Amino acid sequence: MRNIFLVFMLSIALMACKQGDLESTYIPRSLVEGEDFNAFSKTKDEVLTIVDSDSSNREKGNLVTVKFRDTTVFIKNKQSLLSTAFSQAKFLNSQKTAVLVQAEKKLSQAPFYIIALNNGKVEIIDLAISSKGKDDYKFANGIEALSLSSFVLNNDYLIKTVNGKVYPIKRQNPEERIHGKFFMFSNDKSTLVFVTANSLYQVNYFTGETFNLPISPKMFNQKEVIYSQIQQNFSWKKNAKGTLFLKHNPDEDRIVDIKEFKH
Template identity: 50%
Template sequence: MKITLYALFLSVVLFGCGGNSEKTYKARAFAVSDDFNVFPKSTKDVLTIVKTDSGKLAATDRFAINVKDTTITIEDAPNAATKKFKVASFINTQKTAVLVQSANEKDKMDPFYIIYVSGGKIEVVSLNIPSKGADDKKYTNGLEELTRSNLLVNNDFFITTINSRVYPIKRQNPDERIQGKFFMYSSDKTTLAFLTANSLFQVNTKTGETFNLPLPASLTSQPETLVGNIQRDYTWVANAHGTSFLKKNADDDRIVDIKEFQH
């Protein structure tokens, strides 16, 4: 009888140890010095994206992030703790850093984080900056893939997956995310131009320099011809520091290479 009870107890313990565990990590604020291009010391330091739910539409997919056999939960008060994400994408080839968006059913307004492994330890960085913008819901677009290797997060962060760099985007008004839609960037892809109600607000992701280019109502009131008119009448011009900003042509007859505007 004792042997039978012991065997039953042992099987319960072994079964309990066989399932995935969970661990909660507290998110911290993003720092400019953060380095996400981390190479793992061993295969144990690699993150795994696991699909947990799936629906007929891709938008209904949900994901979990595991390290070894442990599922990561993010604590970030006052946001609800979360271990399910509707966006999960590696931002480096080593698979030690992943961009996620929580799935707390607030649509595009759900917060973003970067989960990464550094020195064998898990860290969670928040990519969420408070905003009081009147049109935040209109211009909070979540994750925008500008190219396969260039990502834009809520007009506040620019991510280049080639080198795993994350650049904070300087706001036009510190209290609100840029109240405009991404329009184009310079040929070196470092200056981003956002179309606001009456201007092109431009910010260089590497230097933090900004330039606001007012646009006449005759341009902004005709969105169907706006891109063509900008290509014809405006040019990327480097300033004294070598930073390019879009400016009105001094000579309207100048021929502009369309490659300057492609992305």
Template identity: 50%
Template sequence: MKITLYAFIISIVLFGCGSSSEKTYKARPIAANEDFNVFPKSKKEILTIVKTDSGALAYADRFAINYKDTTITIDDVPKPAAKKFLSASFINTQKTAVLVQVSDGSGKKAPFYIIYLNDGKTEVVSLNKASKGAEDKKYTNGLEELTRTSILINNDYFINTVNSKVYPVKRQKEDERIQGKFFMYSSDKTTLVFLTANSLYQTNVANGETFTLPLPASLTSQPETLVSNIQRDYTWVPSANGTPFLKKNADDDRIVDIKEFKH
């Protein structure tokens, strides 16, 4: 009887040791000049993306984030605690920082977070800013991959996965996200250009400098030729601080190299 009891106890202990656990981390706002390009001290100090649900199509898959044998749950009151994500992708090659979007039923408008390891300690950073824009529904586009290494989150954050930098995108009005569609960026990928109702709003993610360029109705009323007309009649010109901004050509006969324009 004692042998049977001991065997039962040992089996429970072994089962408990092999099972995974969960831990909840409170999300905090992103800090200025925050560095997510963290190198682990050992091969074990990395995050793991685990597929928890497989859908008929890729967008129906769901994921969890583990650190060793612990599943990470995000607490961001008043939002519900979250441990299942619509998407998850590393933003550095060391696998110590992951960009996730919560699976809460709101689709592409669901909240975004960065889960990362900082000197072996797990932290969660929120990439969500409140907005009261009249056209928020139209311009809350979730994650937009501008290139293989450039990501835009809801017109509010620009992520460069080459250096794992996350840049807040300066708004035109602090209480509303940019009411426009991403249009193009400068060749150095620091100045982002957004097409708003009647202008090109330009903001430099490296220094926060902005410039709004009004557009004539003759351009905005013909969206099918807008890009080609901008390429023909506008040029990247450095400001007094050296920040590149798109401006109208002084000489309309100037020949512009199309390589100046990136999208």
């Protein structure tokens, strides 16, 4: 009987230790301008892993968790909402020391975070920017791929997975998300063009320079019409600082190779 009691107590102790090692909750911080997420691990186990969740709730879809060594990462935001699993996760570098995750949807919120290792410790970076624009949710399109190694996030960030760089995209109005659809970028891939209700809003994510080109709303009825109009009437031109922006052609007869625009 005594042996059974000792085994029982030992089992409880082991379970307690195991539970204590299984999870850790972190509070997100803001993104620091110019920082990157391309850290190299000092040891083989100093990496993050993406693990399929064993959740049986099929309505939530396929969820994943992120672990550092044997510890699962939980995130608690400013509203005290706890994220224990994520609807998607994407490594931001080949070293697997930074992961972009989207929180499981709760109360109509599905924010994005970066889980990153900094000197062997886990940090959480909040990628939410305050926004008060009407219908802003319509332009929170999540991840929109530009190439195999870069994408736009919610019209607010350009992220490169080659070097783990995150560039905030300057808004037309600081109080609201860019109310447009990403359309193209310049041939040096640094100026992004968004189609809004009545203009082509252009922003260079390196310099923060912007240029808004008013366009007739009739031009935006069909995507093929937009490409055709741009091919015939617009071209990329450098400003005084050497930054490329799409502008009207002085010569309306000039035909621009469509390859200059498509990505």
